[in-house]
Structure formats: C-alpha cells, structure tokens
Amino acid sequence: MKKVLVKMLAVTVALMIFSSMLAGCGGSGGTARNSGSQTSSVTGSDAGGSTAETLEPVNLRFYFPGDKKSAADEVWNALAEKFKDKLNCTYEVNWIAFGDYKDKLMVMAASGDDWDMNYDGPWQAYTQMQNKGAYMDISQLLPKYAPDLYKKYQETGTLRPATVGDKVVALPWTLSGSLRPWFDWRFDAAEKAGIKIEQNSVKTIEDIDTVVHEFKKAYPDQTILALGQNNLNQVFQVTLLRDGLMDAEFHNFYYDVNGDVSKLIPIEQTETFRDTVKIIRKWVEDGIISKDEMTDKMYEQDKWDNGKTLCRVITHEWSLATEPFKDPAFTKDYSELYPENKFFNRTPLGNTMCVNRNAKNPERALMWMNMMETNQEFYDMVFYGIEGKTYVLDGKTAKYPNGMTSANSNYMDWPGQWTLWKPQFMRPDATYGEGFWQREADYAKNPVNIDNPVDGIFYNTDSIKNEISRRDQIFQEFGRPLIYGLVKAENIDRAVDEYIQKQKDAGLDKILAECHKQLDSFKASRK
The missing domain is CATH 3.40.190.10 (Periplasmic binding protein-like II)
Incomplete structure (x- = not known):
C-alpha cells in the first residue's frame, strides 16, 4: 500500500x-x-x-x-x-x-x-x-x-x-499524462469462470454493467467493484467521461469539457448525477458494490491488490502499469472507455x-x-x-536490496517525491518498465486528451467561506448517501430534488456569482 x-x-x-x-x-x-x-x-x-x-x-x-x-x-x-x-x-x-x-x-x-x-x-x-x-x-x-x-x-x-x-x-x-478513466478486470478470474472479454472491448457504462454482472454470477460471494472514498467515485468517473464533464476539484463543481469552460456546473443539477446514483443503487442491490462502502476505510487499491474486488475504474497509467498484486497468480486486462470522447489531461x-x-x-x-x-x-x-x-x-x-520490499524499504520510494519524477532519468522498476513514461506522454498527446484551458485557477473563497462550508456540510449529510447507493431506488428522484433545493437555499447562487467573476478575470488574464 x-x-x-x-x-x-x-x-x-x-x-x-x-x-x-x-x-x-x-x-x-x-x-x-x-x-x-x-x-x-x-x-x-x-x-x-x-x-x-x-x-x-x-x-x-x-x-x-x-x-x-x-x-x-x-x-x-x-x-x-x-x-x-x-x-x-x-x-x-x-x-x-x-x-x-x-x-x-x-x-x-x-x-x-x-x-x-x-x-x-x-x-x-x-x-x-x-x-x-x-x-x-x-x-x-x-x-x-x-x-x-x-x-x-x-x-x-x-x-x-x-x-x-x-x-x-x-x-x-x-511529466505528461492523462487522467482518462480506463476499465480493468481480473483476467485470471475471468478465464477461470469462462468469461470471455476481449481487450479494449469494454467501452461504455452499459458494457461495464454487463461485465460486472457476469463476474457476480460467477462469483456470487465476491464484491466486484469498490467505489472508493473520493467524492468522484469509480462509477462517476465513467459517466462524467460519457457526458463530457470534468471535475473542477472545487466542492463538487464541474466543467463542460466540450464547451469553453465559462462556468462552474453544480454536479447535483446535472442528469449525470441523477442517472449515476441510480446505477450505483442498482449495483448495490445486486451485490456488485458493498452496501458498507461509505463507511469502509479500506483503500480501493488495497482491495484490488488483495483480490477483494475483481473490476475497477482507473487511469491509463495504472491500467498499463505492472500491478503490485499480493498474489502472483493474479493477472489483469484492460479497456479504454469512450475512446472518442474528450477528457482533460493531468494538471502539471x-x-x-x-x-x-x-x-x-x-x-x-x-x-x-x-x-x-x-x-x-x-x-x-x-x-x-x-x-x-x-x-x-x-x-x-x-x-530493493535482498530482504527488502516496499513495506520495509529504508529509502527507496520515499514519500513526497512525485514532483521530482524526471522521465529522462527514471529507472525501470517493478511497476514502471523501461519507456513507460514516454508512452504515457505520447498517450496524453492523443487529440481527445486535451489540456484544461483554465488550469491554474484557484478560487479565493474568503467572501463565500460560510456558503462553501454549508455546501460541504449538505453534501456530507445528503449527497454522500446518494452517491454510495444508500437511498432506495423508489426514493432517488425525490431525494435528488430535495438535495438540489438544499444546496440552492444554502447560498449556491452567491458561490457561483463570486467564482464566475474570478473565472472571467482569470480567463481575461490568459488572453
């Protein structure tokens, strides 16, 4: 880990x-x-x-x-x-x-x-x-x-x-790289169960739905996919790519990848949000996702490495990297999702x-x-x-020297080093083979992998700190149960409508007015 x-x-x-x-x-x-x-x-x-x-x-x-x-x-x-x-x-x-x-x-x-x-x-x-x-x-x-x-x-x-x-x-x-979501599955588990999945054949959320249910049928006692503890969970990563939305990394606001990035979009007001929470709820009901996911503190990468999940949504980097599975018998395969859709590259x-x-x-x-x-x-x-x-x-x-691993390393892989990664000097290791980072940079140059035109803006919240605080509190109380599939299917539409209204009542318009003023100023300074 x-x-x-x-x-x-x-x-x-x-x-x-x-x-x-x-x-x-x-x-x-x-x-x-x-x-x-x-x-x-x-x-x-x-x-x-x-x-x-x-x-x-x-x-x-x-x-x-x-x-x-x-x-x-x-x-x-x-x-x-x-x-x-x-x-x-x-x-x-x-x-x-x-x-x-x-x-x-x-x-x-x-x-x-x-x-x-x-x-x-x-x-x-x-x-x-x-x-x-x-x-x-x-x-x-x-x-x-x-x-x-x-x-x-x-x-x-x-x-x-x-x-x-x-x-x-x-x-x-x-380093250059893309954050475009890819889909991984345990190849050895699929092969054992007779599940036939061709590499790069899983391209849509519907394709993923088919695959995870095939795994669930073959492994009924197994959790198939973990959501993780991020607001932008694994299912949302797929539907956001599908619908052309990109995380603004600012209190659950998003940008339109296909537009001119002229405004922040509150995620709860999108059809993407409503549709995705319904998908997640269905997968919780079907046992694809654990009903305890919201309170489970085990990191989703650990679940994958330890064989506790059989599918995941991850970046191009980690789909192609050599996986540090705990069991050497575990193998994986992968597929690029929505390959024709635009997506922002990783920010410098x-x-x-x-x-x-x-x-x-x-x-x-x-x-x-x-x-x-x-x-x-x-x-x-x-x-x-x-x-x-x-x-x-x-x-x-x-x-590592003999007898040493990532768990007891006396220096290698020291934390906080990431800014200093230099492709021209990075040595191959157990995770990243020779030439890996050049291939990652080449992938980022794909025409559909684009740079964020407002990369570098950081919204000053001094004048809206109370509204931001209330927005975050409402998300914790009402938003998280929705995105973790804890709201019954028949109640989702009403719960989403109520959540939208609570966010409006908490000062959403003031947040947007202030942030859009800063966004306009930032874009003007870049011309």
Whole structure:
C-alpha cells in the first residue's frame, strides 16, 4: 500500500487526501539533518558559472509529506558531500505526516518561518498558500538559477498553470499524462469462470454493467467493484467521461469539457448525477458494490491488490502499469472507455515544489532543482539513495536490496517525491518498465486528451467561506448517501430534488456569482 501511495497521485490518486514551528514539524514525520547550519547565498554570476569557490556554504531546508525513511539521514549527508563542488550545501529534510502536512505548512507560513522549499499540490495546501501569497515569485530567479529546468518548462508549456498574473509561484512536475478513466478486470478470474472479454472491448457504462454482472454470477460471494472514498467515485468517473464533464476539484463543481469552460456546473443539477446514483443503487442491490462502502476505510487499491474486488475504474497509467498484486497468480486486462470522447489531461500542478516566500536560500534551492533536471548521478542519489545499501541495479532497473520490499524499504520510494519524477532519468522498476513514461506522454498527446484551458485557477473563497462550508456540510449529510447507493431506488428522484433545493437555499447562487467573476478575470488574464 505504501508503494502504491508513493506511485500515485493519480490519479487519481484519488484520494485523499497531507508543531507549527520547525521543532514540531520535524517531530511529526522526521527530519534528515546534516551537521552544521551555514547560511548565505550565491555570490557567483549565475548557476552555471558557480563553483565551490564562488558559492558560500548554506543549509537547505526542505519539507515533504509522509514518514521519514530510516536511511534518509545517511543518504542526504552523502548527497551533500558528493556534490559539494556543485552546490556547497548541507540539508535539513523534513517529513510531516500526511494528515498533518497541510495545516502545519500553513502555520509555518503564517509564523514567517524561513524554510527554503516544499512539496505541495491542490490536494494539499497549494490553493490556500498561493491565495495567501505564501510562495515566492520566482519569475526572475528561475531562468537564472535553473536554466535547464526553465527551458523544459518553456518547451512543454507546463509553467503556465503556475503563473498568477506575471508571477511564477510554483515548480510543476514535468511529466505528461492523462487522467482518462480506463476499465480493468481480473483476467485470471475471468478465464477461470469462462468469461470471455476481449481487450479494449469494454467501452461504455452499459458494457461495464454487463461485465460486472457476469463476474457476480460467477462469483456470487465476491464484491466486484469498490467505489472508493473520493467524492468522484469509480462509477462517476465513467459517466462524467460519457457526458463530457470534468471535475473542477472545487466542492463538487464541474466543467463542460466540450464547451469553453465559462462556468462552474453544480454536479447535483446535472442528469449525470441523477442517472449515476441510480446505477450505483442498482449495483448495490445486486451485490456488485458493498452496501458498507461509505463507511469502509479500506483503500480501493488495497482491495484490488488483495483480490477483494475483481473490476475497477482507473487511469491509463495504472491500467498499463505492472500491478503490485499480493498474489502472483493474479493477472489483469484492460479497456479504454469512450475512446472518442474528450477528457482533460493531468494538471502539471498536481505535484509541485514551491519556494517559500521567506526562503533563506531561494537561489540555491533552484540550483538544486536544476541539478535534478540535468544530472543522472545526482538524481539517482536523491531518488534511490546509496547503491548497495538502499537499492541495487539489475541492468538499468532499480530494485530493493535482498530482504527488502516496499513495506520495509529504508529509502527507496520515499514519500513526497512525485514532483521530482524526471522521465529522462527514471529507472525501470517493478511497476514502471523501461519507456513507460514516454508512452504515457505520447498517450496524453492523443487529440481527445486535451489540456484544461483554465488550469491554474484557484478560487479565493474568503467572501463565500460560510456558503462553501454549508455546501460541504449538505453534501456530507445528503449527497454522500446518494452517491454510495444508500437511498432506495423508489426514493432517488425525490431525494435528488430535495438535495438540489438544499444546496440552492444554502447560498449556491452567491458561490457561483463570486467564482464566475474570478473565472472571467482569470480567463481575461490568459488572453
């Protein structure tokens, strides 16, 4: 499970999702420290021309979500020593538990803490931190101190979502990929039951309905599909693709993929919502989905890996990745859903590194990021650690040392690393084979896989925070029972109508008016 969390999120991850002062934060998840705490900055003319003689020693402080691995101190000490001639820095690398990460970042920012750089994303504190000006404008520093990374951003256009006005406030990951839903099924279970399903033959929600019922007939005591704990559950992913809607990642509002993304659409007011809750209820009644799904805390990926479910809806990435099944006899097959329909690609802001507004060493932090873009040996050390101790090479493939797995890894697959994934340096592993990420990027270029034209907007809710709070509360009380199939079929239409009215009465019009004003302003700034 730990490895799956590190690898994802994709998708869908899914989800979901991460001491207010240094001492408190270091104590929560762990800190990898170097001895010494030098401060200062770059005295050379630029990143490319700086050497150990022109760089004053500094101590870089980074923050990531998750738990610290046992060999982290040793790895980061070795990294500092190995590349002293390039960066002349030591490291204090902090990990904060996922559940505390968001709140502690915001407390640190409010206190004026001078850490240098941290992981962030919309599923963590990025929206709030960006809206409060907690991240430094690096528009002038980036091309000077990370010229190769800046060039990559210019080539891919991935810096645009991280640009607010004329300010660059984040360093997005440089991977390209699609979030288009695909359908997977257990091939070995189908073969055993005599169920014949051709690869890429399952294309619609009706096709899925046929398949899951065939599995249920063959395995009557088995749960066939899990919904998961995200608002955007596995069945909704399919019907939204069918109907041209895309999650705005904002309090159950959606965009029209086929339109000009000029407004937010409350999901409860769509026929998609009404139709989908009826499908889910039918599948609960038929035993396809567990009636206890809403309160089941077991992650849907674990259910799939452990054989507790036989079908799933997942992204292209995870359909084609090598699955970490607990039983090696398990195999899978897959199908692309609604292949003619448009769908948004993965946002570059899904995983970012951000420079703190009060960073003590922003120039050196950017030089560090440039090394990640340009130096395989540096990248290997940051990602995999010390060869022979935290990983071993089998040809080009990075593997765990003997006796070590994802469950007891002393460094590899450390959490919070996702922004730093670089296709040009990533080594094949048990999940992603050689060339995997290039194939993922190629798939994202399919004409029906499109970029979100308003990627990068984060709605400021200060003036509508009470209305947003009420909307979320009403969803928890009345929306979730609908999307988990707990409302009887004969009561669904009335329950949906009542839910729509409750959301209207709670201030929906005020939310939409404020957000549409911000959306119009954002789109005007992009012209």
